[in-house]
Amino acid sequence: MKLLLDMNLSPAWAPYLHAAGHEASHWSTIGPATASDTTVMDYARTHEAVVLTHDLDFGAILAASGGRKPSVVQIRADRLSPEIVGPLVLSALKQLETDLARGALLTVEAGRTRLSLLPLRSNP
Numbered sequence: 339m340k341l342l343l344d345m346n347l348s349p350a351w352a353p354y355l356h357a358a359g360h361e362a363s364h365w366s367t368i369g370p371a372t373a374s375d376t377t378v379m380d381y382a383r384t385h386e387a388v389v390l391t392h393d394l395d396f397g398a399i400l401a402a403s404g405g406r407k408p409s410v411v412q413i414r415a416d417r418l419s420p421e422i423v424g425p426l427v428l429s430a431l432k433q434l435e436t437d438l439a440r441g442a443l444l445t446v447e448a449g450r451t452r453l454s455l456l457p458l459r460s461n462p
């Protein structure tokens with residue numbers, strides 16, 4: 339799976355994900371740190387990558403746009419190091435790979451994951 343790591347995650351995630359067999363790039367190696375979330379989403383869509391983030395704004399962008407891609411994985415945890423929350427993320431990526439390939443918003447938190455298929459429907 340090709341993953342694009344948002345600026346709010348440590349670059350240490352890239353080698354961790356590579357070791358698990360994923361293609362992963364941290365945004366800092368691609369574009370400016372000040373890039374908007376929309377810019378990051380556009381890049382991920384164009385390059386068929388899944389966005390990995392701690393930022394809830396990506397889900398809001400998906401809901402507002404009604405977009406089908408890119409998929410977004412949101413990590414909801416206080417401690418974001420790959421050594422601590424990484425096993426949960428890797429497990430979720432493996433279990434839900436097909437849904438993420440189709441287009442989904444995945445939230446990973448201690449003890450559970452939540453998956454919403456895209457496009458998200460915002461309530462009127």
